[in-house]
Amino acid sequence: MPDLDKKSLTEADIRSKFITPALVGLNGEKWNLMTQIREEAFFTKGRVIVRGKTVKRGEAKKADYILSYKPNLPLAVVEAKDNNHSVGAGMQQALEYAEILDVPFAYSSNGDAFLEHDRTVTSGRVTREIPLDQFPTAEELWARYRQAKGFSAKQEAVATQDYYDDGSRKIPRYYQHIAINRTVDAIARGENRILLVMATGTGKTYTAFQIIWRLWKSGAKKRILFLVDRNILADQTKTNDFKPFGQAMTKITNRTVDKAFEIYLCLYQAVTGTEEERNIYKQFSPDFFDLIVVDECHRGSADNDAAWRQVLEYFSSATQIGLTATPKETKTVSNIEYFGEPIYTYSLRQGISDGFLAPYKVVRLGLDKDLDGWRPEAGQTDKYGQIIEDREYNSKDYDRNLVLEKRTTLVAAKVTEFLKATNRFAKTIIFCENIDHAERMRQAMVNANPDLAAANAKYVMRITGDNDEGKAQLDNFIDPESTYPVIACTSRLMSTGVDAQTCHLIVLDRSIASMTEFKQIIGRGTRINEDYGKLYFTIMDFRQVTALFADPDFDGEPMQIYSPGPGETPVPPDEDPEDGLEEPPGGVVKEPPGGFGDPEPGPVRTKYYVNNVEVRVATERVQYLDANGKLITESLKDYSRKTVRSAYASLEDFLTVWRDAERKQAILEELAAKGVFLDELAEQVGRDYDAFDLVCHVAFEAPPLTRKERAEKVKKRNVFGKYGGQARAVLDALLQKYADSGLKSVESLEILKVDPLTAYGTPMEIVALFGGKPSYVAAVRELETALYQVA
Secondary structure: OOOOHHHHHOOHHHHHHHHHHHOOOOOHHHHHHHOOOOOOOOOOOOOOEEOEEEEEOOOOOOOEEEEEEEEEEEEEEEEEEEOOOOOOOOHHHHHHHHHHHOOOEEEEEEEOEEEEOOOOOOOOOOOEEEEEHHHHOOOHHHHHHHHHHHHOOOHHHHHHHHOOOOOOOOOHHHHHHHHHHHHHHHHHOOEEEEEEEEOOOOOOOHHHHHHHHHHOOOOOOOEEEEEEOOOOHHHHHHHOHHHHHHHHHEEEOOOOOOOOEEEEEEHHHOOOOOHHHHHHHOOOOOOOEEEEEEEEOOOOOOOOOOHHHHHHHOOOEEEEEEOOOOOOOOOEOOHHHHOOOOEEEEEEOOOHOOOOEEEEEEEEEEHHHHHOOEEEOOOOOOOOEEEEOOEEOOOOOOOOOEEEEHHHHHHHHHHHHHHHOOOOEEEEEEEEEOOOHHHHHHHHHHOOHHHHHOOOOOOOOEEEOOOOHHHOHHHHHHEEEEOOOOOEEOOOOOOOOOOOOOOEEEEEEOOOOOHHHHHHHHHOOEEEEHHOOOOOEEEEOOOOHHHHHHOOOOOOOOOOEEEEEOOOOOOOOOOOOEEEEOOOOOOOOOOOOOOOOOOOOOOOOEEEHHHHHOOEEEEOOOEEEEEOEEOOOOOHHHHHHHHHHHHOOOOHHHHHHHHHHHHHHHHHHHHHOOOOOOOHHHHOOOEEEOHHHHHHHHHOOOOOEEEEHHHHHHHHOOOOOOOOOHHHHHHHHHHHHHHHHHHHHHHHHHHHHHHHOOHOOOHHHHHHHHHOOHHHHHHHHHHHHHHHHHO
8 A cells, every 4th residue: 555645634634544543552552542532622612702683603712632641630632733734833722722721731743743842841851752653651641740749649549539420421611620620639739728719600519519529539528518608509509519419418507417417518607697506517526527618708708707717717627618709809808818829710701702601792871860960959858758968969879868760760761672672581680779779670660561560470570688579589580491580670689699591681770899799790691501592691781880891800891882872772783883982980999998888887868769850861882892802992894894904914815815715605704703793794884795795895995796796797708608508507596596695505515405406406416417526516616716706
């Protein structure tokens, strides 16, 4: 058999014929193809990009190979190139992926040899070239990794303990792998205080479960306490993520302390508070637990006297892990001071970039009485006859000290207008200043939606801590399969711990200055549920709270901010205003020491209810996030122009690539992955233009031709004269299809199954008219060349 010409092989051929055999070994002695090698392994989902009414995913990250010592313990990435590249041509990519995936070894190969980059530097050499037949075995790489970590045999047994596997083939996401493996490794080496920072919606509880499972199964930790701050969280945890612990697990209640279990779930308020309650956890000896995990360790405040602090200090000999979405760091409050710097951080920004979390649009509405303030006339009374204190009132006062009833009505009207223009059954949370405000907002939303509220009393509900009927409906609000309640009016109850996967709209009608609280509230909408079409959400901001987006501590900008003017729809337009944006007056409000909450106790202010003061919308505005998470403040056309020009320096560059492309559609798909959505551009520039003309016109100001004009020019030149009668008729029909619906249809063989082409026979018979598939494909390429020749 003659030698293969490596230079003629595709990258896929190089992988299957040279790289995979080298990894597996001559007799399968190196890496197990079934359990240790994942080829073409996707590890992100691809950022969700929204333009107007179009929602697409950007390109997901994919490693050519991920090599694991055992399931869920990845050791190396390998990037392959075809043989026209050098051995190390894929190393930059391999190193980027190795860093993201937190793996110690990176390799590049073109089928001739491997280039190795050892991030552990145990061999003394960072990079070296290895012959194809000398790729290290799984045991060799693990030995080098183990040496770098300094594991003893006992520590290694903990670090290599299996993950829980229920047989469903569920693989933790890459960032969960990192959080779990780093934590288990650190505890195996003897570290006792660990902080994990993971954005809301990224699976903190599942991550905690796998950490606990591996430490428990390895025998490293025998009795474990998992502290949560909401009863619903303890119950959800017990029945969902922690279910595999079965009979070894119990939930501590106020009345029962049974020391026969190994895994304990507990509401930390249940073991702190009154002297009697505090005695509950003191019924355990201080060394009873050897692992404690605190969920949401920023809550209950991270003060020195916080509830979880008291418990942790009592069990100070235990290894302790803090989980939070929002590490708290102010002059007087710090969970970092207690736990140390985070061992791993997975931010909201990264979650959105990877496509695991939903991006969002922001609709900013500035109300005139909020922006300008309001002062009563001399001797003016409220609707109950109370004389209103003469001073300037602003948005910090409204719904706390002073109620402008028409303001509440206007907010409800704007929210309803948005829902009517989008989806009236989209799950919506309205955050209000307090319980009284939440009740008044409920009434205003009922009055704004009389038809749906009359059809079902649960269409709008107040869900607050004091209301048993509302709290009883919280599970139904969260359940994607439950239609009602649709709109939840709340104050603080739903700001954390509510896993609302299908929440499409968050309304902010409450002053928030705390970055911690702001991130928590944003987190109510960041979960994606593709089965129910939830890929992004919208924030309606009536209190200028989204000024916090400009704070350097915020780690996930919005993809769009829209501020409608008076009388304009609250639904963001498909295109931004052309002019730049300004931050609202006052800029960013920083979190005060001790965090932000209700006013300090003091003299009780009189609350005024004013029903005769008009309120109107004064300002509104929009921004997008681009494919890289940067704020776009220009129109869709401007963004598309910049994006195309960043890929193609000139019109000639674009035309060259277009002419040479076997599939023109592939170029358009690549641009779409960068956020250039041609359907949305067509809405603005013209539906009759070809995608090619849209790109050339918008990016390079070339005069566009309609599809019909291009097709007519081809017909006049008699391009298909050399073909037989029926073959020529097929090409004429394809030309007409192009004129009607564009290039995508012409490039697909599926078009041959559609009228009028079916009149010429089956797809196989039509292809036979040209002498076979290669000749048919060549004829289509010739048709495309003729279409774009004028360019």
